[in-house]
Amino acid sequence: MPSSRRRLPVSAALVGAVLVTSACSGAPGPGAAGGPSTTAPERGWDEVLAEADGQTVDLWMYGGDQLGNAYVDDVLAPAAAELGVTLRRVPVTDTADALNRVLSELQAGTEDGSVDLVWVNGENFTSGRQADAWLCGWTGQLPSMEYVDPEDPLLTSDFGTPVDGCEAPWHKAQFVLAYDSAAVTDPPASMDELFDWAEANPGRFTYPAPPDFTGSAFVRQALYAVAGGPDEVPAEFDQAAFDEVAPELFDRLAALAPSLWRAGDTYPQDLAALEELYAGDQVDMTMTYGPATLAQQVASGALPESTRVLPLEGGTLGNASFLAVPVNAADQAGALAVADLALSPEQQLAKADPAVWGQYPVLDPDRLPGDVAAASAALPSSEAVPPFDELSRDADPELGAGWVGPLEDGWRSDVLGAG
Amino acid sequence: MPARRSRALLLLLPAVLPTAAVLGVALTVAVLQSTGLVPVVGEPEPSLAAYRELAGGRALLDGLRVSLGVAAASTALALAVGLGTALLARTTRLGGRLLRAAAAATVPVPHLVGAAAVGLLLADSGLVARTLSVAPGEFPPLVAGPWWAAVVAEYAWKESAFVALVVLAALAAGERELDETAATLGAGPWQRLRRVALPLAAPAAVGAGGVTFAYVLGSYDVAWLLGRSSPEPLPVLAYRLFTDVDLARREQALAVAVVTTVLALACLVLTAALLARTTRRAPA
Numbered sequence: 001m002p003s004s005r006r007r008l009p010v011s012a013a014l015v016g017a018v019l020v021t022s023a024c025s026g027a028p029g030p031g032a033a034g035g036p037s038t039t040a041p042e043r044g045w046d047e048v049l050a051e052a053d054g055q056t057v058d059l060w061m062y063g064g065d066q067l068g069n070a071y072v073d074d075v076l077a078p079a080a081a082e083l084g085v086t087l088r089r090v091p092v093t094d095t096a097d098a099l100n101r102v103l104s105e106l107q108a109g110t111e112d113g114s115v116d117l118v119w120v121n122g123e124n125f126t127s128g129r130q131a132d133a134w135l136c137g138w139t140g141q142l143p144s145m146e147y148v149d150p151e152d153p154l155l156t157s158d159f160g161t162p163v164d165g166c167e168a169p170w171h172k173a174q175f176v177l178a179y180d181s182a183a184v185t186d187p188p189a190s191m192d193e194l195f196d197w198a199e200a201n202p203g204r205f206t207y208p209a210p211p212d213f214t215g216s217a218f219v220r221q222a223l224y225a226v227a228g229g230p231d232e233v234p235a236e237f238d239q240a241a242f243d244e245v246a247p248e249l250f251d252r253l254a255a256l257a258p259s260l261w262r263a264g265d266t267y268p269q270d271l272a273a274l275e276e277l278y279a280g281d282q283v284d285m286t287m288t289y290g291p292a293t294l295a296q297q298v299a300s301g302a303l304p305e306s307t308r309v310l311p312l313e314g315g316t317l318g319n320a321s322f323l324a325v326p327v328n329a330a331d332q333a334g335a336l337a338v339a340d341l342a343l344s345p346e347q348q349l350a351k352a353d354p355a356v357w358g359q360y361p362v363l364d365p366d367r368l369p370g371d372v373a374a375a376s377a378a379l380p381s382s383e384a385v386p387p388f389d390e391l392s393r394d395a396d397p398e399l400g401a402g403w404v405g406p407l408e409d410g411w412r413s414d415v416l417g418a419g
Numbered sequence: 420m421p422a423r424r425s426r427a428l429l430l431l432l433p434a435v436l437p438t439a440a441v442l443g444v445a446l447t448v449a450v451l452q453s454t455g456l457v458p459v460v461g462e463p464e465p466s467l468a469a470y471r472e473l474a475g476g477r478a479l480l481d482g483l484r485v486s487l488g489v490a491a492a493s494t495a496l497a498l499a500v501g502l503g504t505a506l507l508a509r510t511t512r513l514g515g516r517l518l519r520a521a522a523a524a525t526v527p528v529p530h531l532v533g534a535a536a537v538g539l540l541l542a543d544s545g546l547v548a549r550t551l552s553v554a555p556g557e558f559p560p561l562v563a564g565p566w567w568a569a570v571v572a573e574y575a576w577k578e579s580a581f582v583a584l585v586v587l588a589a590l591a592a593g594e595r596e597l598d599e600t601a602a603t604l605g606a607g608p609w610q611r612l613r614r615v616a617l618p619l620a621a622p623a624a625v626g627a628g629g630v631t632f633a634y635v636l637g638s639y640d641v642a643w644l645l646g647r648s649s650p651e652p653l654p655v656l657a658y659r660l661f662t663d664v665d666l667a668r669r670e671q672a673l674a675v676a677v678v679t680t681v682l683a684l685a686c687l688v689l690t691a692a693l694l695a696r697t698t699r700r701a702p703a
Contacts, residue, residue, distance in 0.1 A: 123664040127664060130460055131459055211659065211663070265565070265647075269646075280542070280543075280544035401664065404664050405664045405665050416648055417649065
């Protein structure tokens with residue numbers, strides 16, 4: 001599941017406070033440039049573990065996912081305690097809040113920062129790198145990295161930004177669209193067919209308004225469809241390429257708008273709002289970057305039992321999310337120890353169980369110890385959501401983080417503004 | 420007298436100092452960041468670029484329009500309902516107690532909870548639509564609709580309770596005696612309302628109205644939950660820019676926050692001036 005930019009409506013209560021707190025703590029001081037070193041010291045793993053013993057690690061993560069919270073509290077934290085590390089989960093409504101805290105502390109010149117570990121990916125990772133906020137060159141020290149395919153494109157680059165050992169992989173995710181099979185008898189098989197379907201069924205489709213994470217992903221998926229495939233769009237942002245493909249995308253989405261829910265006059269503010277529309281039978285489709293959540297929602301009855309993932313020709317977007325350590329983390333060694341633990345085959349397997357969290361592992365199945373590989377093949381599956389290897393077939397690479405801003409701005413002015 | 424006055428000021432200090440410190444620091448940093456003096460990345464360099472860029476675009480103007488419109492509509496409704504409730508509450512003993520209790524119970528409800536409740540009630544497939552069995556397509560778009568109806572309704576409901584309590588408190592100070600005296604002197608109910616109750620309630624209503632307007636202008640949660648994607652009210656715009664991928668947008672976000680704060684302060688200054696006038700005109 002994407003950790004960045006996901007918001008629940010409940011998050012609204014805290015956001016006002018964020019402006020104030022970050023403004024208060026951002027007293028004038030030395031900028032990030034003169035701050036702590038951004039490269040981890042070279043040392044043996046035993047040394048890291050010895051230093052980690054007795055430390056308390058604050059893991060800042062999106063707190064709106066109950067299963068994720070339970071996994072960290074009930075599975076990961078006890079395992080960390082065996083290493084002598086106390087793992088404390090700090091829930092945030094939006095990963096940007098954690099980054100804001102780090103940046104504010106760096107601006108204030110705080111050396112023993114309150115954030116030790118952040119669940120992050122995409123633009124928050126890129127923003128942090130822009131400000132030299134992440135510790136780099138440390139993932140090579142983690143023993144569990146031996147189970148990771150070093151060539152895996154999803155793990156070497158995070159939305160187009162090179163990872164460079166500045167964050168350790170944690171989960172993989174796949175963007176999917178889902179439909180109510182009781183209402184849609186002729187499910188579209190490609191993005192183009194989806195547009196046609198929406199026009200043939202006015203008012204029954206919509207997507208969350210970017211910059212909502214899921215809505216933004218939908219726009220990128222639409223961009224691939226309009227451009228004729230991921231190969232037609234360079235991963236690294238490039239103004240010339242943008243000028244070539246973006247107008248066509250915005251024209252297509254603007255033309256689609258009158259056929260959307262509320263005639264495209266407004267859009268759901270976030271994924272939760274779209275899911276509410278879908279559950280309330282106002283639209284026939286929803287979408288998510290965390291298919292495991294979809295399976296849970298269907299199982300719990302929050303979404304209709306007839307919900308099915310829409311298989312799309314040409315695949316869908318895939319990404320990975322990571323654990324990053326701020327340069328000024330007070331308990332750096334402990335943070336490294338937890339990142340390694342989270343990556344271990346045992347923890348990755350436990351986390352993959354839909355009943356525990358249902359997050360897709362980042363490890364290479366061919367490198368796993370035999371018993372873990374067998375156990376992961378035996379995990380239960382859901383009727384609504386096909387298994388990960390099927391979902392991730394022909395997965396489209398994510399666009400570089402540089403694309404996200406211009407696409408969201410363009411969508412706001414040319415699609416939303418035109419409506 | 421001067422001794423009493425300085426003692427009164429001294430007693431105010433514990434409230435004034437922390438407020439001034441928190442607001443002062445936050446506002447100073449906001450102004451510094453919006454003028455490029457404390458950038459997140461790069462070297463500090465004073466500039467009004469953030470303000471100029473905002474002035475050149477549509478977002479700030481749209482935001483001003485929506486925010487002022489929503490604040491004005493919410494305040495007008497809250498004043499009408501709150502004042503009406505307070506005036507009704509003093510007419511009967513039991514009804515008055517009930518109204519008073521209803522207002523007192525509404526005030527502590529967090530706006531966020533209020534917004535969620537209003538959303539459940541007024542959404543296209545909400546309780547009202549279901550109770551009336553209106554098809555989702557035919558229910559008027561109150562939530563996320565073009566008229567911001569659900570947003571205004573939430574603010575008006577919550578703030579009317581606040582207005583009612585403030586006005587009731589003002590009326591409690593001697594209004595009954597004045598009312599009875601006026602009645603003894605032969606004043607009818609309409610005359611007593613116009614000449615006794617309303618002048619006594621006016622300063623409280625003006626004050627509560629000003630506070631409501633400033634609050635609605637700067638509040639984020641309700642507008643985000645029940646509002647629409649475009650145009651965005653000022654706080655929603657500020658927060659979107661603040662969390663933008665591009666760190667440079669933070670300067671614009673803080674510029675929007677500064678503009679909102681200036682507007683709210685202007686509203687409070689205006690309220691204070693109005694208050695001075697109404698108090699002068701009110702019977703001693």
